[in-house]
Amino acid sequence: EVQLVDSGGGLVQPGGSLRLSCAASGFTVGSKYMSWVRQAPGKGLEWVSVVYTVGTTHYADSVKGRFTISRDSSKNTLYLQMNSLRVEDTAVYYCASHRSDYGDHPSSQYFDSWGQGTLVTVSS
């Protein structure tokens, strides 16, 4: 059974840093596309970042240059390093694994398993 467990959230001051973790079980993180998706309080879902099986990464414009996605196969864990945090980064952050029924191209991927989310609060 696929399971994702998010952790690492907390309260941080503007300009600060935080690293989120997503521990996976039931599959290896390197075998699937993996993304981070966030949801500000009372708002909708916003995709943040992805790492492909081949290691390619992409970021939403709102976090590019400040956030870094990575994975550790030995720990079977996905990470999101968040630097230069802003008040508007306050959100619940979910990790999500992708699934494709039609090959490995990004256009055929959707999110099929999600972590429980971890809350990041950026405030002074």
Added chain:
Amino acid sequence: SYVLTQPPSVSVAPGKTATITCGGNNIGSKSVHWYQQKPGQAPVVVVSYDSDRPSGIPERFSGSNSENTATLTISRVEAGDEADFYCHVWDGISNHWVFGGGTKLTVL
């Protein structure tokens, strides 16, 4: 960047049919996926690839996609269907995944 437009809210009586739309430029050329999110929970995919139903999703959930509008249809709506629904596509221009703004389904 690619924009998906959903109505903020839809209301329906129990037993009736709910229709939630997702508008986007030539969205009919993309694969659209729909997620249901109940309060305090992570999203769950209810329709993939425009009209496929993942394992465990009731047949009451169906989807379609053509030209500039994708549609999620929920038949014989139940009180337990009340949730936020999001459409989702991949934008090949930006290499980003894009969500619609979400639609709150209220069962009267």
